[in-house]
Amino acid sequence: MLEITQLVKRYGQNEAVLKGLDLKVEGNSVVSIVGASGAGKSTLLRCINRLEEPTSGSITLNGTELVHLKGTALRQARRKIGMVFQGFNLLDRLTVMENVLAGRLGYVNLYQAITRRYPQADIERAFSLMERVGIAHYANKRADQLSGGERQRVGVVRALMQEPDVLLADEPTASLDPRTSEQIMMLLQSLASELSLPVLINIHNVAQAKTYTERIVGLRHGTLIFDGAPADFNHDALDAIYGGIETPDESVTGQPPAAGEHAHGLA
Ligand SMILES: Nc1ncnc2c1ncn2[C@@H]1O[C@H](COP(=O)(O)OP(=O)(O)OP(=O)(O)O)[C@@H](O)[C@H]1O
Helix, strand or coil: CEEEEEEEECCCCCCCCEEEEEEEECCCCEEEEECCCCCCHHHHHHHHCCCCCCCEEEEEECCEECCCCCHHHHHHHHHCEEEEECCCCCCCCCEHHHHHHHHHCCCCCHHHHHHCCCCHHHHHHHHHHHHHHCCHHHCCCEHHHCCHHHHHHHHHHHHHHCCCCEEEEECCCCCCCHHHHHHHHHHHHHHHHHHCCCEEEECCCHHHHHHHCCEEEEEECCEEEEEECHHHCCHHHHHHHHCCCCCCCHHHHCCCCCCCCCCCCCC
16 A cells, blocks of 8 residues: 655755645555646656655555665665656667566666576566567567557566556656557556556546546645546536646547636636
């Protein structure tokens, strides 16, 4: 279980970007995090995997407090947090298999990492996960020869190779065409259930959040102002999150504008 309590993040002397956030994610739930640009979505994920140092508050993953960890303890905790990126973050000149095995770097020793001699069990797990997501036949292909959707599958498998206790995805579909985005969202949804893995997805596309995740968390200026099921994510919620900030159109919100509203949204 991931439990975030009163999380505050401030960059330098600026106003806090996250202002006392509370969030609990259990089991295999798939949670989308929505909010206008600058609301703090990426900062939240980056605090969880400690790419950013939280200013105060607590983040526990299966009982381990992540906020004050350092050195080896931090590296060990980070192995349990899988991350999927908008830009895939693959090593283009390496093969798909090499990219996937990079997910084991936190587990192998330096010699194994430098010589890329991974244990047989890792290679077998890699093949099995690649088969699951439909990229096993590309194992020896260079990563830069794959399509965006295939590259993101590599990114997902690399994250799963860590045997994570939680998977964080920061705009995982933003670089993909609509159909491929939906396939990746469906994949994340089914993997969460198959692997009993909680998944947090930062996403701008509210329509996809409603379709492919079971819980939506809405941030506005670093404050959590919606936390509920897609069925409850109505026009009022949309207005509370985006109103006056930006104008998500129907293709993104999945909802026509309410009567009297701006043709493209809610502003
Ligand atoms: N390293 C940093 N130093 C200073 N300010 C930062 C840093 N990273 C983010 N910010 C600021 O924090 C705020 C929240 O940014 P963040 O990237 O978390 O928002 P977001 O909701 O993910 O936005 P987007 O949807 O555009 O990615 C923004 O005002 C941003 O300028």
